[in-house]
Amino acid sequence: MQPAVDPLSTTLSALADPTRRAILARLARGAATVNELAEPFDISLPAVSRHLKVLQAAGLISRGREAQWRPCRLEAGPLKDLDGWLASYRRFWEGSFDKMEAYLATITKGDPDGREN
Amino acid sequence: MQPAVDPLSTTLSALADPTRRAILARLARGAATVNELAEPFDISLPAVSRHLKVLQAAGLISRGREAQWRPCRLEAGPLKDLDGWLASYRRFWEGSFDKMEAYLATITKGDPDGREN
DNA sequence: GGTTTATTTAACAAGTATGTTAAATACAAA
DNA sequence: TTTGTATTTAACATACTTGTTAAATAAACC
Known part of the structure; x- marks a missing residue:
């Protein structure tokens, strides 16, 4: 019943989702916007946005702010x-x-x- | 919403729980029974039993059958x-x-x- | 200012995970 | 056969996850 706050648990639980791993695999080839990242998947944009939020909370990606885009890039830490x-x-x-x-x-x-x- | 879970997702999600990682760490020093594994934790025996079930389903441990004990050992695959x-x-x-x-x-x-x- | 494009937040539904306690099963020992 | 020990299953509660659609926010474009 613990909130599972240790970093390793957060990392592993973020990686446990195949969609999120696919997103990381894409980012391994370079930064990308949310729409670009969402393109291969059959899920809604808000769903992708949430996956990105999980990845960012785990420190696995970082995000920029260029005009109306929020480009993501992989963080390997x-x-x-x-x-x-x-x-x-x-x-x-x-x-x-x-x-x-x-x-x-x-x-x-x-x-x-x-x-x- | 996909029912089929790929092996890597299963592994990562099994590892995402700190109790289960602690169990693996213990098993890295040798096989152990359920009671031995449960001893350091403040959770009930059925809860531990279920963690072991998850680890076994992920192939991270295997189990023997000696008298009334079901010794667990680490599987590294x-x-x-x-x-x-x-x-x-x-x-x-x-x-x-x-x-x-x-x-x-x-x-x-x-x-x-x-x-x- | 009003529209378009990019992305997020809100509200909700369904499924999954994890814990509990009580009862069941399996085997050993007396 | 009864009893004790080891472990699992059942039934249930609570919380988290992940998806949806509709609305909100942010910045560029006309």
Whole structure:
């Protein structure tokens, strides 16, 4: 029943929506206006506007003010933080690399030159 | 309003809850039973049970069956997939590294030995 | 000033998430 | 077989999310 205010939760929950991830993917190729961002989707403009509000609240995008346009651009900070969080779990899927290394060590054992194949 | 949920959305939404992330952090140190996992939290056991159900549905944990216990263990697959998704954004925060390299190149320019400081 | 274009806010509906307590299930131990 | 321990399911309350349409705001254009 907590309002879920920690930044990582906010980031993850913002990213959990496929529409918002698609918006980020678009912004990865450069800044865009709300209408441009909305164009590929079958949802209303207010709905897109709200997605942008969520992304901005999470710090994943920032917005400018040019005439009547509010261009959005990607902000990578929260993604970097997420990457940092993920890093502590990385060893769990890099385990297979260890197995591969152990395997290679086995098949090259007894080879004085240490060639791997 | 879409019923089908893509795996990445499922992963992110499972991770968006701080209680569930704490559970994963605990499981990163080894398998645990539901009661063990519930112990640090101020929420009811059924609530924890439901968090585990969410994590399992997302493939982030798997469960055994030993006597009356259902031990949980971490499954890294979805985290690895998330890491793969994140990777395509990595260049956005590695840009500062490029700047650092450019900076270092500047201050070492004209130093025949190429020492960095 | 009045219109057009871009975007947001308001008001509302439907679905989902998370928590609770009480009861049910599964297995072990006595 | 009864009892205790571990865990889940049921039933319910509350709040959040996401979508809609209609109206409001902001700035450019004529």
